Amino acid sequence: MVWSVPETNKVEPVRVRALAFDVFGTVVDWRSTVIREAEALGRAKGLQVDWTAFAEAWRDGYHPAMDRVRQGELPWKSIDELNRMNLDALLERFRVEGFSESEKEDFNRVWHRLDPWPDSVAGLRRLKAKFTLTTLSNGNVGLLVNMAKHAGLPWDLVLSSELIGHYKPDREVYLKAAELLGLAPGEVMMVAAHKYDLRAAAEAGLRTAFVARPMEWPNRRVDLSYEDAFDVNASDFLDLAAQLGA
């Protein structure tokens, strides 16, 4: 696929070689999976909890926790560790009692068992024939690998903030991913459902593909509009594959 280059950078058109995927919300449906497992756990324990609110609050704690690491307030912690920190706080806030340590650990690993969006696996398989496919996620390596085995996600490699020592949207993450792939930033296209991630990727010189995921936050007002600033705007991974000729 040959992309035209922005006016400000009139060199040769750049061929995209690799697609770098945001994962939570873009590839996998964290919300449904967390709610489903939490409800099953709640039933088994005889608890009355609003597990939808619990799941959304758990996810809401993700960015503030990473920001504390990004700003140096916390030393490096993996997403497993940040999720666990937030889980412990939420169990208290929602007055959930009676979970053993091993039950908490297992529940925290629900993030390793997230289900893909219905189009994800088929779309990635098509894209894999034409591009190198990597994760570029704030999730730690072990989490992303377990998730890929669970969900059948056919990554060529697993790149993670953990390997780079910075969380997205730090610029270093995007630049280092391209460097590790042996590619120029413009040969890598970031694929994400979140515009802040794409804007930071574009700022670092990567190409961008926005994929709308209206079911990530079905009860919230989220910006799902297509924008010319992105190289591609797609409704799902099959649409993305079609647009990229894969």
Add this chain to the structure above:
Amino acid sequence: MVWSVPETNKVEPVRVRALAFDVFGTVVDWRSTVIREAEALGRAKGLQVDWTAFAEAWRDGYHPAMDRVRQGELPWKSIDELNRMNLDALLERFRVEGFSESEKEDFNRVWHRLDPWPDSVAGLRRLKAKFTLTTLSNGNVGLLVNMAKHAGLPWDLVLSSELIGHYKPDREVYLKAAELLGLAPGEVMMVAAHKYDLRAAAEAGLRTAFVARPMEWPNRRVDLSYEDAFDVNASDFLDLAAQLGA
């Protein structure tokens, strides 16, 4: 697969979750591929060179170059860079002239295009159903990814010395690989055709599988003997899969 634990470490038997593969010589047949491409290049250029000797000398330069990095004599250099450094010296030593810069760069990337041993892809596919499969190679990430795309190697992830900042057999490489996978060292089995690699892995607490590759150095005396010190000794990856119940 449950492994008995050595006498010296009487804890629970450990279940192997992930296999970590040495790549050059263990998964791919660097020698045949480099000789074939070099001979074709030599014919095209009308050169008379002993390309078998050239290929073997190129590979022989690999360990001394890495050792200079390991001992701090050179700053971190990727295998692409070390291969290029050695290539330039060999072109001079074998009095090969008339290669343009882009021809040298392309020839250096022959290491990205190595062919697998005949059993590698089928064996890995079987093993992938039961285990997480990672590279654990001194090759840089971009090289390993390009090779996997070329050869159809179905890795779950690509771990490399480049991500860890140490070359094998430094202990850090083995320990960090397990940590990144979220596993205990004893849950990871190193698979290699080279005993120094397996011994260093065992020293770090990993399980070990020796795979004999007599055709890596067909004209040299290489230690291909099976040893009880390794958890598994196998004739190829199909034999390895059979022994691991995959």
